[in-house]
Amino acid sequence: MLCSLLKLVLLFPHFHESLNLTKKTNKRTTAVCHFWDSYMFSFCQYPFIISIAAKKVIIQRDSEQQMISMARQSLVDKVSRRLRPDMNMLFLNLKVRRMHLVSDSLDELTRKSADLKKKLKVTFVGEAGLDMGGLTKEWFLLLIRQIFHPDYGMFTYHKDSHCHWFSSYKCDNYSEFRLVGALMGLAVYNSITLDIRFPPCCYKKLLSPPIVPCDQNTPVGISDVSLDDLCHIMPELAHGLRELLSYEDNVEEDFYSTFQVFQEEFGVIKSYNLKPGGDKIPVSAQNRKEYVQLYVDFILNKSIYKQFAAFYYGFHSVCDSYALMLLRPEEVEILVCGSPELDMYALQRNTQYDGYLKTDLTIRYFWEVVLGFPLDLQKKLLHFTTGSDRVPVGGMADLNFKISKSETSTNWLPVAHTCFNQLCLPPYKSKKELKQKLIIGISNAEGFGLE
Incomplete structure (x- = not known):
């Protein structure tokens, strides 16, 4: 298997090189190629007519080609130094401890930054598990959960909008924001x-800009923002600023504000001028539009610039693909997060069976129980079987969900192979027993066990 893979890695790029050689050596072929290059139509020239599912395929193919290219480069480097090639050099292998998840992940990604474009494989130290995709999903899940915890301080959770935003606290090292960006990039790159x-x-x-600029001094992550953008994060603040814009009485006397904002940082209130001398410039009916625009720009751009720049470079260190130019911001969100809308009836229609028929009593019991679950238990079931409670771009059909018959004792709990989105279900004798065992299994689904 290793020989076949190495052969593919070596030969794949030469296929494209042979096409280029044909163009150079055959004048007639070259003329034809120039003709078609001038008049060739491509849907990629008009990304607004391409569906998000098609764009995902384009990005996946681009990622696969980059993975092959990086693996080939590693192979050539090994051979040139007369070292014996092995399978591990074809992957980005991360070894982390559960008790030191963030620090280990940061160290590993920093140390292996040259391998970020290889296929990702994760190993939890001290656990006998081979990563066929399931451990990678769990690593992402646990790391994101820990980094976004309010006590960690990197992100602020806004209850009114149910979203996270970057903490404006100043620090000496923004490497962990780069880690979060790299995580998002790896997720897109590895279709997670x-x-x-x-x-x-x-x-x-x-996507500002979608491709990292050559000049490192060029600002990144700075976009045109408005009150609508602020409303998605801080709706109360946005509402207050809208009231200021529409206020009909004396703005200067009633609001008594200047071009200065205040933020709390580690219990200390700090002031920032929105423009030079802003603390001495009162907000009036004549300049309130400027005040609101500067306020929104400060909150969403300037106050978090270093944090977001590190996040931006982390993401693009993995996803530096021209395919990103096809995407709109909302499509990037779908690629990263999938869809939170669960359609368990669609999952039922697209489920495959191994050892069972869909008319078997156990399967009928299973779907009666699952379709009657509240949303939180349905999400737990999806996480238990696939490693994520989110639905991919293509919907439930893309999960390739399978239920297999487990020949073990009915006293056992259901078992999942998250690498293959597979649930191993014993033939329980009653609906009550199936429900009880299933709830216990999906509610205790963290970690990897091998008996």
Whole structure:
């Protein structure tokens, strides 16, 4: 298997090189190629007519080609140094400890930054598990859950809008924001959905610009923002600023504001001028539009510039593909997060069976129980069987969900192979027993066990 894979890695790029050689050596072929290059039509020239599912396929194919290219480069480097090639060099192998998940992940990704474009494989130290996709999904899930916890301080959760936003606290090292960006990039690159609740503005900033500029001094992540963008994060603040814009009485006397804002940082209130001398410039009916625009720009761009720039470079260190130019901000969000809308009836229609027929009593019991679950238990079932409670771009049909008959004792709990989106279900004798065992299984689904 290794020989076949190495052969594919070596030969794939030469297929394209042979086409280029044909163009150079055959004058007639070259003329024809120039003709078609001038008049060739491509749907990629008109991304607004391409569906998000088609764009996902384009990005996947581009990712696969980059993975092959990076693996081939590693192979050539090994051979040129007369070292024996092995399978591990074809992957981005991360070894992390559960108790030190963030620090280990940051160290591994920093140390192996040259391998980010290889296929990702994760190993939890001290656990006997081979990653065929399931451990990678769990690594993403646990890491995101820990980083976005309010006590961690990197992101602020806004209850009114149910989303996270970047903390404006100043620090000496923004490497962990780069880690979060790299996580999002790796998720897109490896076709994994994440449970991240960023506002739409975040994805607009992530594509500003869609390709990293050659000049490192060029600002990144700065986009045109408005009150609508702020409303998705801080609806109360946006409402207050709208009232200011529509206020008909004396703005200067009634609001008594200046071009200065205040933010709390580690219990200390700090002031920032929205423009030079802003603390001495009163807000009036004549300049209130400027005040609101500067306020929104400060909140969404300037106050978090270093944090977001690190996040931006982390994402594009993995996803530096021209295919991103096809995407709108809302499409990036769908690629990263998938869809939170669960259609369990669609999952039922697209489920495959191994050892069971869909008319078997156990299967009928299973779907009666699952379709009657509340939303939180349905999400737990999806996470238990696939490693994520989000629905991919193509819907439930893209999950390739399978229920297999387990020949073990009916005293056992259901078992899942998240690598293959497979549920192994014993033939329980009653609907009550199936429901009880299923709830216990899906409610205790963290970690990898091998008996």
